[in-house]
Amino acid sequence: MSWRAQPATVRWIATLTALHLGAGAVAVAVWVATGSLFWILSYLRYAGAAFVVGLALAEAVLSVRAFLGFSRGDALRPAWLLISVAASARLAGFVLAEIFSPGPGLTGPRFIAQPAPWLPLSTTHRAGLALAGPVALLLLSPALALVGRAYDRHGLSGELRVMDWLALGVASFLMVNDTWDGIRWTLAREAPLDLYRALGFVVDPLLLVLLFQALTLRRAAQTMAGGLIGRCWSAYSAAVFLTVLGCLGQWAVNYGYLPRPVAVPTWFVWFLVSAAFATGPAYQLEALDRVRRGLLPSGWS
Amino acid sequence: MREQWRRLVQASAQADSFRGREAVLEEILALVQAWDSEAAPAAGGRDARRPILHRAVARRLAAELEVQLGRLATDLTQPARSAEAPVHAMLARSGHVLSTFLGYRAAVRLSQAALRLTGSLSKR
Numbered sequence: 001m002s003w004r005a006q007p008a009t010v011r012w013i014a015t016l017t018a019l020h021l022g023a024g025a026v027a028v029a030v031w032v033a034t035g036s037l038f039w040i041l042s043y044l045r046y047a048g049a050a051f052v053v054g055l056a057l058a059e060a061v062l063s064v065r066a067f068l069g070f071s072r073g074d075a076l077r078p079a080w081l082l083i084s085v086a087a088s089a090r091l092a093g094f095v096l097a098e099i100f101s102p103g104p105g106l107t108g109p110r111f112i113a114q115p116a117p118w119l120p121l122s123t124t125h126r127a128g129l130a131l132a133g134p135v136a137l138l139l140l141s142p143a144l145a146l147v148g149r150a151y152d153r154h155g156l157s158g159e160l161r162v163m164d165w166l167a168l169g170v171a172s173f174l175m176v177n178d179t180w181d182g183i184r185w186t187l188a189r190e191a192p193l194d195l196y197r198a199l200g201f202v203v204d205p206l207l208l209v210l211l212f213q214a215l216t217l218r219r220a221a222q223t224m225a226g227g228l229i230g231r232c233w234s235a236y237s238a239a240v241f242l243t244v245l246g247c248l249g250q251w252a253v254n255y256g257y258l259p260r261p262v263a264v265p266t267w268f269v270w271f272l273v274s275a276a277f278a279t280g281p282a283y284q285l286e287a288l289d290r291v292r293r294g295l296l297p298s299g300w301s
Numbered sequence: 302m303r304e305q306w307r308r309l310v311q312a313s314a315q316a317d318s319f320r321g322r323e324a325v326l327e328e329i330l331a332l333v334q335a336w337d338s339e340a341a342p343a344a345g346g347r348d349a350r351r352p353i354l355h356r357a358v359a360r361r362l363a364a365e366l367e368v369q370l371g372r373l374a375t376d377l378t379q380p381a382r383s384a385e386a387p388v389h390a391m392l393a394r395s396g397h398v399l400s401t402f403l404g405y406r407a408a409v410r411l412s413q414a415a416l417r418l419t420g421s422l423s424k425r
Contacts, residue, residue: 150401153401154401226371227368227372228369287369288404292410
């Protein structure tokens with residue numbers, strides 16, 4: 001599908017993301033060249049917050065509109081309901097964490113709850129991270145399971161290949177290390193296991209389940225490669241994969257496995273996650289809108 | 302019409318898998334044809350043009366299915382294009398998938414649009 005044939009909403013999301021990442025690259029370049037933190041801090045605090053909140057709003061609106069396209073008894077109606085609620089949780093979480101209680105200093109975007117927060121965070125910020133992270137993921141997992149079952153019913157389920165199993169194996173190894181580091185941190189500081197920290201411990205196993213679902217869904221969506229519906233579920237698959245990458249990057253930086261300069265790309269991954277999550281329902285909605293417009297001449301795109 | 306579409310989808314869901322659905326295809330096709338003929342105005346001029354209209358609409362429907370379903374549409378439209386009533390055949394083959402991934406309402410709307418264009422379905 002060429003750029004011009006892409007749905008207008010998808011083009012908007014892609015353009016906005018490219019511009020935002022470009023601005024981020026400029027801010028990093030200024031930081032490296034001058035040593036001044038002003039531009040990178042402003043970028044993350046204001047442009048970064050506006051970007052994730054704006055795209056979460058778009059994701060929530062598009063998901064709800066896609067859900068409304070289904071009627072009672074439709075196989076994927078419950079899935080779209082769960083996706084809409086998950087998108088709303090992400091929006092509420094980002095508003096709490098990024099607008100009402102922005103994080104301290106040069107931490108990069110911290111968009112997911114962790115068992116061992118390295119910096120003191122306000123209760124509002126932690127609630128936001130919990131909502132946008134584990135709560136949204138807990139809602140997304142059964143939704144993807146329902147979609148996977150729908151593909152399966154049509155005999156279109158995808159078989160995982162060697163590379164998929166390899167990715168799952170590597171992710172499992174790193175996630176186990178992440179959880180173990182979280183346990184060690186908690187024990188060393190005798191930190192109480194509050195709700196936020198408990199949800200932080202849920203993130204890693206949940207992401208592994210989601211990664212398995214995303215890889216399976218990606219293979220299934222390839223049976224509809226090039227179509228709007230296949231692209232919708234490929235976008236969700238990419239969003240989960242990028243979330244896993246972002247989470248692992250966050251862990252590696254926090255525990256000193258990656259040097260500080262390498263941390264910068266891990267911040268930018270979260271912006272791609274937001275873009276991928278907004279792109280999924282945009283494709284679904286375009287599919288529904290096309291049907292509303294009726295059959296168009298065969299040469300029309 | 303919605304109820305008929307539901308019957309159609311139920312009929313196509315009986316088979317174990319999408320690719321094994323060929324066995325019930327005849328049954329689904331008969332349902333679409335019955336649905337189509339129920340609302341036919343039976344205008345003499347139009348009846349004579351129906352095969353031509355069918356082929357023209359089939360091309361547009363195939364293009365739409367390709368946009369919606371991508372690679373899968375090739376499986377659904379290629380054998381149907383050579384059929385006597387290709388629009389019916391395509392709707393029968395794609396009905397279940399469309400209903401699942403776009404919902405009943407959208408699937409029925411798409412089918413109505415295609416059948417209306419063949420000139421046999423009254424505008425209502």
